[in-house]
Amino acid sequence: MTPRQRVLTAFSHQTPDRVPVDFLATNEIWDRLIAHFSIDGTSVSPSPYFEVEREALLRRLEVDFRVLSYDMFCAPPESALERGAHIEWWNVLSRSTPNRMWRQVLPDGSFKDIFGRHTRFQQVETGAYEESASYPLAAAQSVDDLRAHPWPEPDWWDFSPIPAIMEQLDQVEPYHFRFRIGSVFEVAWQLRGMQQFLMDLVMQPEIPHYIMERLTDLYVENLRQVLKIAGDRLDMLYFYDDVATQKSLLVSKEMWGEFIRPCHARIIGMAREYGLPVMYHSDGAMRALLPDLIELGVNVLNPIQADAAGMEPEGLKADFGDRLSFHGGIDIIKTLPHGTVEEVQNEVRERIRVLGAGGGYALASSHHIQSDTPVENVLAMYDLALR
Numbered sequence: 001m002t003p004r005q006r007v008l009t010a011f012s013h014q015t016p017d018r019v020p021v022d023f024l025a026t027n028e029i030w031d032r033l034i035a036h037f038s039i040d041g042t043s044v045s046p047s048p049y050f051e052v053e054r055e056a057l058l059r060r061l062e063v064d065f066r067v068l069s070y071d072m073f074c075a076p077p078e079s080a081l082e083r084g085a086h087i088e089w090w091n092v093l094s095r096s097t098p099n100r101m102w103r104q105v106l107p108d109g110s111f112k113d114i115f116g117r118h119t120r121f122q123q124v125e126t127g128a129y130e131e132s133a134s135y136p137l138a139a140a141q142s143v144d145d146l147r148a149h150p151w152p153e154p155d156w157w158d159f160s161p162i163p164a165i166m167e168q169l170d171q172v173e174p175y176h177f178r179f180r181i182g183s184v185f186e187v188a189w190q191l192r193g194m195q196q197f198l199m200d201l202v203m204q205p206e207i208p209h210y211i212m213e214r215l216t217d218l219y220v221e222n223l224r225q226v227l228k229i230a231g232d233r234l235d236m237l238y239f240y241d242d243v244a245t246q247k248s249l250l251v252s253k254e255m256w257g258e259f260i261r262p263c264h265a266r267i268i269g270m271a272r273e274y275g276l277p278v279m280y281h282s283d284g285a286m287r288a289l290l291p292d293l294i295e296l297g298v299n300v301l302n303p304i305q306a307d308a309a310g311m312e313p314e315g316l317k318a319d320f321g322d323r324l325s326f327h328g329g330i331d332i333i334k335t336l337p338h339g340t341v342e343e344v345q346n347e348v349r350e351r352i353r354v355l356g357a358g359g360g361y362a363l364a365s366s367h368h369i370q371s372d373t374p375v376e377n378v379l380a381m382y383d384l385a386l387r
Contacts, residue, residue, distance in 0.1 A: 001017045002174045003175045003176060004175055004235065005174075007065065007176035010359045011300060011360070013325070013358060013359045013360045016359065019356045019361060019363050020362045020363070021061070021063055021362065021364065021387065022063060022363070022364035023061060024367075025365075026368055027095060033375065033378060034056075041053035044056050044059075047165065047168060050072075050097075050165075051100075054097070054098030065176050066169055066176065068165065068179050068234075069179070070179075070180060070181055071099075071102045071113070072101065073157050073158055074114045082112065084106070085105060086104065087104055087105075088103045088105045089102060094130055102114055114156065116191060117132075117136070117190045118133045118135070119131060125372075126371040127371030132190060135190070135193035137192045143207065149191075152218060154221040154225065159230075163229065176236070177230075177233065178238040179223075181222065181226075182219055183240045184212045184216055184241055185241040185242075185259075186241055188212050188215065191211065201259060209259065216263040220266055220270050223271065227271075227276065236278065237267075237271040237276050238281070239279075239281070240302075242283045242284065243256060243260065243286075243289070244282055244283060244285045244289075245284050246284055246285060246307070246309065247284075247308070248285055248288075248309065253292075264280075269297075277299040278298050278300070279302060279327065280293060285309040287311060287315075298324070300324070300325045300362075302364070303366045304327070304355070304366060305328075305367075307331065313350075317354055317355055321358075325360040327364055330344075330348060330363065336365065336381065341376055341377060341380040345383065348363065348383075348386045352386070
């Protein structure tokens with residue numbers, strides 16, 4: 001099978017020739033693996049939209065998926081840039097794929113993304129991360145205050161390169177392409193501040209309603225443009241919103257239904273209008289929302305944190321496996337960073353045995369592979385014989 005056929009077969013709940021795999025990792029892991037394999041990228045045709053060395057690594061690991069993302073195609077007016085800022089596409093710590101990712105770098109070295117989220121580098125023992133530097137909407141007292149924020153508009157994007165990017169990659173072999181549209185709840189609280197945002201849900205509901213609806217309006221229109229441009233070559237919509245902890249939901253199911261579900265329904269509805277399947281990401285204990293997500297039209301759930309309450313693979317497969325496919329499942333907290341090679345291989349086999357029975361599974365890590373993971377454990381996970 002081609003990579004695309006392999007994924008489509010699995011997500012149709014049929015058994016492919018082997019389990020499809022995906023790869024998402026922090027910059028440090030990308031760099032170590034590229035060095036390990038001595039990859040120079042000369043085998044990949046150059047592109048202004050993705051890093052050739054990383055694309056070559058995906059081919060070396062025989063990864064079946066490719067991701068296109070909204071932040072590859074940002075084209076805001078110069079008036080959207082802050083004084084003294086410059087645009088950075090590549091030195092971005094959130095860049096977990098080969099793709100470029102738009103940021104403006106402020107004079108103090110901190111960053112703002114297209115929505116105005118403000119972040120800075122935070123160094124840790126094994127690498128670095130982005131953390132919030134400030135919350136641009138923290139001081140807002142009313143919806144009128146929110147309207148003054150420099151919200152991005154649909155014409156701040158140019159999605160016209162998408163067909164050529166897919167055609168370039170298809171010249172090697174047809175991959176499974178998904179488009180990453182963004183998040184609602186996460187972007188909203190990262191603009192407002194989580195504590196304040198959670199209080200707003202109770203005390204000033206018009207504020208979270210406005211922020212999330214404003215974002216959803218943008219996503220729906222952007223997605224409409226992408227689907228018109230990409231045609232039927234695009235295989236899946238991907239969006240994300242972390243709404244759970246390791247033990248429970250971050251907000252009550254009733255509050256999720258009032259504030260978040262309508263926004264998700266609009267995004268999913270646009271995808272369904274074009275006949276496009278939907279993949280949804282949320283970390284943590286998501287089980288309580290799975291019937292609702294299936295009802296909304298979600299086809300694939302990511303990232304399957306098996307140690308979160310209610311997310312045991314056996315139970316997920318038994319209760320939802322006829323209606324939902326699964327993507328992820330290999331633990332990034334214990335197994336990959338701290339397990340032995342044999343323990344990694346055993347977990348891969350077990351996830352394939354349980355979640356991959358009769359199709360409906362794509363092997364991947366339970367989030368981006370983190371910087372404290374030994375290279376030998378990553379290589380063990382991507383051992384072709386295990387698939």
